[in-house]
Amino acid sequence: MKLLTVFTPSYNRAYCLHQLYESMQRQTSKNFEWLIIDDGSTDNTEVLVNDWINEDLVPIRYFKQQNQGMHGAHNTAYEHMETELNVCIDSDDYLTDNAVELIESFWEEHRNDKYCGFIALDCYKNGQIIGTELPKHLKSSTLYDLYYKHGVAGDKKLVYRTSLMRENPYPLFEGEKYVGLNWKYLLLDKSNELLILHEILCVVEYMPDGSTRNMLTQYRKNPKGFAFYRVELMKLPFSSLAFRYRQAIHYISSSLISKNKNWLKEVPNKGLSILAIPLGLLLYFYISFKTRGIISQKGKINEYPMA
CATH class of the missing domain: 3.90.550.10 (Spore Coat Polysaccharide Biosynthesis Protein SpsA; Chain A)
Known part of the structure; x- marks a missing residue:
């Protein structure tokens, strides 16, 4: 073998x-x-x-x-x-x-x-x-x-x-x-x-259609996956407070994109997440602005905008 x-x-x-x-x-x-x-x-x-x-x-x-x-x-x-x-x-x-x-x-x-x-x-x-x-x-x-x-x-x-x-x-x-x-x-x-x-x-060669180059697009298209990822990183027992706070900011942004009304119930650190709301809102608006071009005329996100 x-x-x-x-x-x-x-x-x-x-x-x-x-x-x-x-x-x-x-x-x-x-x-x-x-x-x-x-x-x-x-x-x-x-x-x-x-x-x-x-x-x-x-x-x-x-x-x-x-x-x-x-x-x-x-x-x-x-x-x-x-x-x-x-x-x-x-x-x-x-x-x-x-x-x-x-x-x-x-x-x-x-x-x-x-x-x-x-x-x-x-x-x-x-x-x-x-x-x-x-x-x-x-x-x-x-x-x-x-x-x-x-x-x-x-x-x-x-x-x-x-x-x-x-x-x-x-x-x-x-x-x-x-x-x-x-x-x-x-x-x-x-x-x-x-x-x-x-x-x-x-x-390594970073291609124009690679996931690294298209991270903002991925962020917009996959809010549930990103929210899961951020919640799991917040649970890491060895991570610093600053690290968990950054994850909370991203979690709030992704929850807003996915229209998840239960976001506070699903997060492991509610106090930290509440403190992250202002920056989470700013990140949400930034992502929405930067990715507005991937929305089609019918209001749907193109599955592979760079393919």
Whole structure:
């Protein structure tokens, strides 16, 4: 059995998926398989991937489902994984040539059940690290502490133990396609730390149709998913008061968008949420103004405004 599953949620990305496929072929270690979750693509992704499967240059498993959004594709991926470790590589990104080898050797040296996996670096095509380096003085840390105590910034690559990632599937909300992926990662912070690998594993390109670029649109289209995410982050026992207050602001904004009249009953910290109402209102008006262009003439939000 292979050690690592590289999984890729993909929606209408046939035009750029070849970069990742080519990087798979260049890997210095073959101790992996590629799991592609086609989240309802309407382009030629299925034909393209089947051609690659027939080439038999990379071990590929392919599953197509009705569109559920990124978090729904992650749920499906975790259900079908058979390896000890997994890493998500987005459809517009690709692996460094020795990424699998680095993952394999690092885990062989440090494998321990007290760790949920490890965190490594992403870079741009020019080799520049995205955001900050990881703390040199730490062997391991929770994800929360890295970002909110040690000043880490920017996207990083997360390699997780598959058995842990199968727990707590992301919820699906009817008519919506987004729940913050960090929810599952931060849940693991309650019981496990991440090892720190000071190596680049992934080359990242932020495409115009990517979720990072379209976050305000996602915010407007998926208020129930965003509200769930913010409530769950407010429950984290290790988070700071300032962190929970920020979540309360976003929760109020999302509750206003979804017209949830029961928002105060559903929030874990009612006093903090009441204090967050003024800024939550301001954020609601800002989001409404900035995303007014995604509303069609019939008053409905376009499902894929950038596709």
